Amino acid sequence: xxxxxxxxxxxxxxxxxxxxxxxxxxxxxxxxxxxxxxxxxxxxxxxxxxxxxxxxxxxxxxxxxxxxxxxxxxxxxxxxxxxxxxxxxxxxxxxxxxxxxxxxxxxxxxxxxxxxxxxxxxxxxxxxxxxxxxxxxxxxxxxxxxxxxxxxxxxxxxxxxxxxxxxxxxxxxxxxxxxxxxxxxxxxxxxxxxxxxxxxxxxxxxxxxxxxxxxxxxxxxxxxxxxxxxxxxxxxxxxxxxxxxxxxxxxxxxxxxxxxxxxxxxxxxxxxxxxxxxxxxxxxxxxxxxxxxxxxxxxxxxxxxxxxxxxxxxxxxxxxxxxxxxxxxxxxxxxxxxxxxxxxxxxxxxxxxxxx
Numbered sequence: 618x619x620x621x622x623x624x625x626x627x628x629x630x631x632x633x634x635x636x637x638x639x640x641x642x643x644x645x646x647x648x649x650x651x652x653x654x655x656x657x658x659x660x661x662x663x664x665x666x667x668x669x670x671x672x673x674x675x676x677x678x679x680x681x682x683x684x685x686x687x688x689x690x691x692x693x694x695x696x697x698x699x700x701x702x703x704x705x706x707x708x709x710x711x712x713x714x715x716x717x718x719x720x721x722x723x724x725x726x727x728x729x730x731x732x733x734x735x736x737x738x739x740x741x742x743x744x745x746x747x748x749x750x751x752x753x754x755x756x757x758x759x760x761x762x763x764x765x766x767x768x769x770x771x772x773x774x775x776x777x778x779x780x781x782x783x784x785x786x787x788x789x790x791x792x793x794x795x796x797x798x799x800x801x802x803x804x805x806x807x808x809x810x811x812x813x814x815x816x817x818x819x820x821x822x823x824x825x826x827x828x829x830x831x832x833x834x835x836x837x838x839x840x841x842x843x844x845x846x847x848x849x850x851x852x853x854x855x856x857x858x859x860x861x862x863x864x865x866x867x868x869x870x871x872x873x874x875x876x877x878x879x880x881x882x883x884x885x886x887x888x889x890x891x892x893x894x895x896x897x898x899x900x901x902x903x904x905x906x907x908x909x910x911x912x913x914x915x916x917x918x919x920x921x922x923x924x925x926x927x928x929x930x931x932x933x934x935x936x937x938x939x940x941x942x943x944x945x946x947x948x949x950x951x952x953x954x955x956x957x958x959x960x961x962x963x964x965x966x967x968x969x970x971x972x973x
């Protein structure tokens with residue numbers, strides 16, 4: 618396990634990272650970042666336009682959730698016959714305004730705890746940004762990407778902040794256009810994950826990081842066993858047919874280099890990504906055999922497909938390693954979060970053999 622060398626403790630977090638975290642502002646990654654800020658080992662930078670963009674995404678996500686909940690209530694009316702209160706809550710209407718206000722308040726609290734430093738836009742040259750747009754330079758790419766203007770202004774503000782202070786900034790983003798506007802020579806360095814930044818800072822500052830890394834290296838077989846169990850116990854969903862997934866069996870697991878997001882005297886938390894190859898049985902109706910029932914106005918399939926598929930899936934996991942540096946035999950390993958609670962997606966039409 619080799620870590621990249623830390624170039625700067627300044628970090629800018631793009632909107633897509635917050636969306637990817639599902640606006641979970643108290644996630645282990647964000648909490649680790651806050652701890653670094655509180656100990657003056659990291660500085661979080663942002664711009665007002667970025668804040669507004671994140672808030673816009675929060676509002677849009679709540680609106681989508683409200684629409685999905687409304688559709689669910691319509692389709693699940695039969696649940697209203699259940700007398701158990703724990704089921705009736707499923708049909709409650711969402712107070713979208715209240716939910717939005719709550720999430721916006723949580724975002725504001727996160728910014729306060731992370732001591733987010735807002736970089737002013739006043740020094741940004743509009744002419745320079747427009748020139749990049751007309752010349753199709755990053756972050757505008759090679760197409761007419763007017764939606765990239767917020768990112769362009771944010772990047773220009775960060776660059777303006779860096780130059781007179783002789784500073785540099787990690788720009789954390791999965792947006793290819795955003796990353797293409799950065800450079801290996803700085804002052805803006807692109808990385809994909811917040812975990813990468815946390816890993817570099819923690820390894821730079823903490824003597825326990827070396828011990829934890831060495832210890833984890835000897836326990837990778839245990840990590841794989843834990844992941845295998847978590848994967849097979851996960852929820853699975855067909856994404857190209859309306860059917861079911863059963864009898865999932867892991868064939869192999871390939872673990873990428875774990876990223877150390879926090880370490881204390883007796884524990885270390887790692888975020889890791891793994892590629893899992895697995896077998897699964899899928900069941901779904903063969904709509905090509907369906908006939909139309911004019912009375913009920915529905916298609917009735919006459920064949921049920923049952924087959925096995927072999928596929929790969931990329932999953933994430935947060936692993937906690939508890940240890941006693943004085944007694945290496947006293948340790949435990951647990952998975953605090955697997956695939957961030959999401960179901961594993963399966964494609965029925967990647968089948969190799971039919972099990973009828």
